[in-house]
Amino acid sequence: MNRYAKEPLFYFLLIGLGIFVIDHFFNGADESIDEIIITDDDVSRLSQFYKKNWNEDPSPETIEKLIAEYVDSEIYYKEALKLNLDHNDEIIKRRLRQKYEFVAQDLADTQDPSEEDLQAFYKEHIEDYRSEPQITFYQYYINSDLHKDDVGVAQKLYQKLRSKQPSEIEKSGDAFHIVTFQDSKELSEVTRVFGSEFAASLFATTETGWQEPIRSGFGMHVVHVTESTDSQEIPLEEIIDEVKIDWKTSNRQYFSDALTDAIRKNYKIIRQDGE
Amino acid sequence: MKTNYLWVALVVVTLLSCDNQVEQSKNQSADVADNITATAKTVDYNPNRNAYFGDLHIHSSWSFDAFIYNVRTTPEDAYRFGKGEMIQHPVAGDIQNRRPLDFMAVTDHAEYMGVMMQMLDKDSPLAKLEFAKRIRSEDRAESLAAFGEVGQSLARNEPMTDLIEKDVISDTWQKQIEIANRFNEPGVFTTFPAYEWTSSPSRGSGAPENMYAANMHRNVIYKGDKISTIPFSSFDSQDPEQLWKWMEKEKAKGIDLIAIPHNSNMSDGLMYDKKTYDGRPIDKAYAQLRIDNEPINEVVQIKGQSMSHPLLNPNDEFADYELYAYTFAVGLPPASKPQGSYVREAFEQGLSHKKELGVNPYEFGIIGSSDGHNSGGPVEEDGYFGKLGVVDGSPQVRLQAGERGSRFLRSRYMSAAGLAGVWAEENTRSSIYSSLKRKETFATSGPRIAVRFFMGTDFAGTDLSDQSWLDKAYDSGVPMGSKLESKTESPDFIVWASKDADGANLDRIQIIKQWIDKAGKTHEKIYNAAWSDKRVKDANGNIPAVGNTVDVPDASYTNTIGDATLSAVWNDPDFDAAQSALYLVRVLEIPTPRWTTYDAKALGIIIPDDLDATTQERAWSSPIWYEPSK
Numbered sequence: 001m002n003r004y005a006k007e008p009l010f011y012f013l014l015i016g017l018g019i020f021v022i023d024h025f026f027n028g029a030d031e032s033i034d035e036i037i038i039t040d041d042d043v044s045r046l047s048q049f050y051k052k053n054w055n056e057d058p059s060p061e062t063i064e065k066l067i068a069e070y071v072d073s074e075i076y077y078k079e080a081l082k083l084n085l086d087h088n089d090e091i092i093k094r095r096l097r098q099k100y101e102f103v104a105q106d107l108a109d110t111q112d113p114s115e116e117d118l119q120a121f122y123k124e125h126i127e128d129y130r131s132e133p134q135i136t137f138y139q140y141y142i143n144s145d146l147h148k149d150d151v152g153v154a155q156k157l158y159q160k161l162r163s164k165q166p167s168e169i170e171k172s173g174d175a176f177h178i179v180t181f182q183d184s185k186e187l188s189e190v191t192r193v194f195g196s197e198f199a200a201s202l203f204a205t206t207e208t209g210w211q212e213p214i215r216s217g218f219g220m221h222v223v224h225v226t227e228s229t230d231s232q233e234i235p236l237e238e239i240i241d242e243v244k245i246d247w248k249t250s251n252r253q254y255f256s257d258a259l260t261d262a263i264r265k266n267y268k269i270i271r272q273d274g275e
Numbered sequence: 276m277k278t279n280y281l282w283v284a285l286v287v288v289t290l291l292s293c294d295n296q297v298e299q300s301k302n303q304s305a306d307v308a309d310n311i312t313a314t315a316k317t318v319d320y321n322p323n324r325n326a327y328f329g330d331l332h333i334h335s336s337w338s339f340d341a342f343i344y345n346v347r348t349t350p351e352d353a354y355r356f357g358k359g360e361m362i363q364h365p366v367a368g369d370i371q372n373r374r375p376l377d378f379m380a381v382t383d384h385a386e387y388m389g390v391m392m393q394m395l396d397k398d399s400p401l402a403k404l405e406f407a408k409r410i411r412s413e414d415r416a417e418s419l420a421a422f423g424e425v426g427q428s429l430a431r432n433e434p435m436t437d438l439i440e441k442d443v444i445s446d447t448w449q450k451q452i453e454i455a456n457r458f459n460e461p462g463v464f465t466t467f468p469a470y471e472w473t474s475s476p477s478r479g480s481g482a483p484e485n486m487y488a489a490n491m492h493r494n495v496i497y498k499g500d501k502i503s504t505i506p507f508s509s510f511d512s513q514d515p516e517q518l519w520k521w522m523e524k525e526k527a528k529g530i531d532l533i534a535i536p537h538n539s540n541m542s543d544g545l546m547y548d549k550k551t552y553d554g555r556p557i558d559k560a561y562a563q564l565r566i567d568n569e570p571i572n573e574v575v576q577i578k579g580q581s582m583s584h585p586l587l588n589p590n591d592e593f594a595d596y597e598l599y600a601y602t603f604a605v606g607l608p609p610a611s612k613p614q615g616s617y618v619r620e621a622f623e624q625g626l627s628h629k630k631e632l633g634v635n636p637y638e639f640g641i642i643g644s645s646d647g648h649n650s651g652g653p654v655e656e657d658g659y660f661g662k663l664g665v666v667d668g669s670p671q672v673r674l675q676a677g678e679r680g681s682r683f684l685r686s687r688y689m690s691a692a693g694l695a696g697v698w699a700e701e702n703t704r705s706s707i708y709s710s711l712k713r714k715e716t717f718a719t720s721g722p723r724i725a726v727r728f729f730m731g732t733d734f735a736g737t738d739l740s741d742q743s744w745l746d747k748a749y750d751s752g753v754p755m756g757s758k759l760e761s762k763t764e765s766p767d768f769i770v771w772a773s774k775d776a777d778g779a780n781l782d783r784i785q786i787i788k789q790w791i792d793k794a795g796k797t798h799e800k801i802y803n804a805a806w807s808d809k810r811v812k813d814a815n816g817n818i819p820a821v822g823n824t825v826d827v828p829d830a831s832y833t834n835t836i837g838d839a840t841l842s843a844v845w846n847d848p849d850f851d852a853a854q855s856a857l858y859l860v861r862v863l864e865i866p867t868p869r870w871t872t873y874d875a876k877a878l879g880i881i882i883p884d885d886l887d888a889t890t891q892e893r894a895w896s897s898p899i900w901y902e903p904s905k
Contacts, residue, residue: 091413102397145807145838175740177773177840189319191374195776217776218839 036074038067046070100263101256108255113247121247122236128246129239130231132186133203137225138166139180140173144219154213154220162210166224173222184229194218317462317701323745324698324715326725327707329378330357330652331469331695332494332537332573332644337383337447338471339429341648342391343422344664348650349392350381350451354458354466356651364649366668367660372651374723374777377702378695380469381455381650382494385508386429388470389447390438404437429473430487434510444505452502459499461703468497470506472534474513475603476545488604489611490541491515491552494573495522498531498708514552516561519568533711537573537646540581543602544615547624547637562628562636571711574618574718574895575643575693577653577662582641582718582895584613587620591801593785593863593891597690597720622898623789623797626855630791640714640756640897643693643721652692654721656890657830659691659870670874674883687886691870694719696726696894698754714756717860717896722775724894726784728755728860730901734767739842744769755860756897760904765850770804771842772862772894780837782807782821782863782891786845790856804845804860807838823866827888830868830876837865853903860896867892 046066050058058066086092113121122129140157144150157173166181178193191199198216202223205211211223236243319325335353336346345365352362359375383389393399394407401407409421428435448470455468472493477486493515495506507521515536522532539546551561574581579599588594602611614620618641625637645652646662653659661667667686674687696717697710710716717726727745731752737744748769753759759766770784783806789799806818824833841862866889875882882888 094413143839177742177771179742188375192377193776196374197777217774217778217834 034078036071038071042070043067100259104255104259105252108252109248111251113244113251118240118243118247119236121250122243125246126233129234129236129243131234132188133231134184134186134229135182135190135202135225136184136227137182137202137223138169139178139182139214139221139223140169141176141178141218142213142220142222143174143176146174150220151213154222158210158213158222161222161224166226174219176218178218184227194221317703319462320701322700323742323749324700324710325702326723327377327465327697327699327702328719328723329376329380329465329695329697329707330645330647330654330692331378331380331382331467331496331535331642332471332576332646333357333379333381333650333652334383334471334646334648335381335650336392337389337451338648339384339387339391339425341383341650341664343425344648344666346649346664347392350383350454350650351458353381353650354379354454354464357466358458358464362650364651364660364668365664367649370649370651370653370660373655373658375464376694378465378467378697378707380467380494380496381451382469382471382496383451384473385470385506386434386473386510387425387438388444388506389450390443391425393443393447401438401443406435406437426487429509430475430477432476432510432513439508439510441505448504448506456499459704462701465702465704465707466499467704467708468499468502470495472507472509472518474509474515474518476513477604486604488602489543489545490538490603491536491545492538493518493534493536493569495532495534496708496711499704501528501530503530503532516552516564519564522568523564531708533571534569535571535573535642536569537576537644538578538581539572539574539616539618539621540579540584540598540600541602541611542616544612546616547618547621548615549624557628557632557636559632559634562632562634565636566634566638569639570714571640571642571716572618573644573693573695574641575690575720576646577689577692578646579688579690580693580720581616582618584617586613587617588799590799593861593893596891596893599685599688599690601685619787619789619799622857622859623791623799626789626791626797626857627795629855630795635900638758638900640711640716641718641895642695642697642711642716643718644695645692647692653870654692654694656691656721656868656870656892657873659873661686662689670877674871674874674878674880687871687883691721693721694723696724698727714897715754716756717894719894720892722778722864722892722894724775724778724781724862724864724892725773726860726862726894726896727769727771728858728896728899729753729769730757730759730766730858730899731769732761732764732766734769734844735846737769737844739769739771739844753899755899758900758902760902762852762904764852765846766901768804768845768847768858768899769842770845770860771840772805772860773840774837774864779832779864779867779892780807780834780839781841782837782865783818784841784843785861785863787859787861788847788849788856790851790854792854800849802845802847805841805843807841807865808836821863821865823889825866825868825872825889827868827872827882828876830873832865832867834865855900855902857898857900859898860894862894864892866890 043063047058047063050066080086140161142150142154142157147153161169161172187199187203190202195217198214201214205225208225208228211225213220213222333353334341335348335350336342337350348362356362356372357376357379359372361369361371364370390401391410393401394410396402406421409417412418452468455466458464459466472495474491475487475489476491477488503525507518518534522534525532536546549557551557580597583591583594585595600611600613621637625635629635645654647653648663649660653661661673667673672686696719697707698715699706699710729748729752731748733751768786770786772781772784774781784804786802786804787799789797791797803812803816803818807821810818812818822836824835869887869890871886872882872888
């Protein structure tokens with residue numbers, strides 16, 4: 001008896017027997033018989049599956065064998081469910097959760113946004129649909145490789161230039177491979193050409209006109225901001241495809257969250273941990 | 276429980292009405308793709324050409340190996356990453372490019388492209404295969420065994436036929452093309468439809484038969500107007516000559532495409548062998564076929580650089596850089612033979628082939644790229660996230676798992692990714708593709724160093740202080756990637772380089788000259804052309820080392836040494852008008868911390884002593900060839 005007591009299977013059988021007896025007692029023997037129905041569809045599915053694996057059609061005997069295996073597998077499936085063998089099985093839990101989540105995803109994917117949906121989504125996420133800010137500016141370069149005190153030299157140049165208009169200045173500062181006049185440059189373009197440090201400082205300026213010298217990876221720059229355009233909202237018509245893709249992504253998330261919320265309502269969570 | 280039934284009902288109703296809508300969204304993406312043929316010049320158009328930086332070698336989960344290493348991001352995610360958006364890494368969290376790329380090509384392996392992902396997709400016929408169940412198995416041992424069979428089939432070059440049915444391949448390939456087209460945005464972000472031909476034979480490489488061994492890989496890049504219906508994969512042939520012959524047939528159909536070999540350093544001498552793949556001596560037809568189809572070679576990426584090796588370039592003090600001289604072979608002394616594996620040697624050989632055959636099979640230009648398998652390339656040393664998903668996604672596995680990161684990849688010896696540089700009028704498909712075809716390209720080990728290089732006969736005394744010299748350089752000289760045929764006159768060179776605006780200063784510009792003498796012997800010599808900090812050249816032409824500001828434990832450096840830009844008009848003191856020669860430029864940065872130094876800091880450990888704490892990142896130009904005119 002001791003040996004059996006350690007064997008989980010023993011308990012499974014015991015419990016199974018218990019259920020059987022109870023079931024028999026309440027429902028009567030005849031009514032408890034489950035039906036397993038084999039249709040033409042089932043047979044054709046089994047045959048196709050066989051063909052895929054073995055590259056030939058199954059013979060009538062083989063078909064009978066496949067049906068027998070299928071029946072066994074269904075019986076085991078049903079019996080296992082009766083014994084709650086699916087409970088506390090991480091793999092089954094994960095798979096079932098996945099299936100449930102697919103449902104939400106499928107549901108989301110079949111929806112297309114209406115005009116109003118897109119309008120509303122666009123308005124709600126307008127920060128994502130703005131053009132980049134632009135600045136038109138002149139920059140006069142101080143080469144740090146040539147001047148030890150590059151900050152001081154740049155400051156002197158700034159003092160010298162600030163009483164003039166850029167149009168009056170023919171050439172000033174050190175030679176540089178990047179041209180002095182930069183017309184309507186977007187933030188990303190300035191970053192690409194002058195680097196992130198310079199771009200951040202330049203776009204942080206608040207007024208047009210001469211600026212205190214700005215540092216880049218190349219050295220110091222005395223800058224005159226001629227015009228700056230703030231970032232603008234891009235009209236919906238121009239970016240409707242992008243908005244549509246974003247709407248779909250967001251819709252997927254929405255359905256997934258909604259599903260979680262909906263089914264969570266069926267449960268009361270009782271925390272007994274940490275007591 | 277009512278809510279649950281409601282959901283199910285909703286699902287059933289909506290599923291019944293869905294087919295239509297899927298069709299509609301397909302049509303919409305076709306409309307977007309039509310917008311790619313812009314003909315007007317974009318805002319940044321520059322007749323003297325801009326430097327654009329890109330990556331023509333990126334893998335997503337549609338590559339079988341990336342999938343195996345738990346990467347689940349798609350080619351779409353890869354292009355998003357290229358544009359600067361944040362994407363998911365299987366272990367490193369969210370990854371993002373600090374600066375967007377200008378151009379890009381997703382080059383998923385043609386062999387089993389997209390097959391792994393489809394096995395997860397319940398609507399795909401592949402998901403129903405018995406094999407797919409093993410791939411999906413929750414039992415990691417079972418799924419790894421199944422993955423192993425995929426790898427083995429590639430090594431034996433015996434495809435698993437269920438997985439490469441024409442419909443499946445064609446469907447995935449069409450999706451790749453559609454995605455590349457959708458992300459192409461003239462003037463902002465250029466994409467090219469592409470794939471990788473993954474020939475990795477054991478043959479001739481000293482590895483046992485049927486082993487995934489020598490790297491003969493090529494990326495096939497399409498200009499984008501017209502594209503092959505099905506990629507030519509290594510299952511069709513492992514012989515590059517067969518790939519080129521197929522490409523010729525595709526070109527005859529009006530399809531514009533090039534092949535870019537990479538990681539010759541891992542080819543065990545096969546990439547630039549003196550024989551063809553099937554053992555014939557290289558002849559004129561072979562040389563012509565090769566250069567017609569392979570105008571560009573990729574020379575630096577995560578699996579090291581393929582330019583130089585100290586054994587082949589013993590007089591080059593900077594040759595020993597990011598060496599990764601292994602093959603893929605498992606369980607062997609895995610060294611990849613240097614001879615036949617490096618580009619500088621190939622360039623020299625090319626001069627000999629030209630003399631013998633009249634055609635130079637190695638008159639190619641060079642680029643760098645990443646070969647990242649995380650739908651993104653880890654370009655920055657201080658933001659390295661590895662090459663292969665879970666295999667090398669964390670500092671712990673990279674630095675603390677011993678010398679071997681995985682069975683055949685040695686993570687800590689890998690390099691942070693390289694970049695492809697091109698000189699193009701504007702950021703469009705036609706402009707950048709033309710740069711590749713005319714080889715006006717350069718390679719960098721990651722930083723956005725821009726390097727200009729011209730050869731001409733009236734450059735003496737040119738003022739290089741601003742960019743006005745460029746008009747003359749283009750008018751009367753030839754840029755990198757070109758050939759100058761001349762007589763008697765001694766040509767001049769203009770070299771110019773600017774640092775990465777967000778990176779380290781520059782140490783020096785060198786010119787590497789190779790030539791062939793009357794006896795047919797080839798030579799190489801390296802000249803310092805421009806250098807920082809007013810250092811003094813000694814009688815032998817050497818410049819003292821630039822110094823080192825790296826604080827190793829802190830993994831930091833300062834730009835107190837080095838220069839922001841360097842330039843020179845240079846004249847070859849040993850020029851002989853009767854000798855065929857080539858010249859290429861190498862630009863070195865000042866020393867900075869290697870990515871492993873940042874990892875060591877993050878882990879709070881001392882750097883393993885088999886690793887260099889600092890590195891000198893660099894850029895290489897495509898050569899300019901000089902030929903005496905007859």
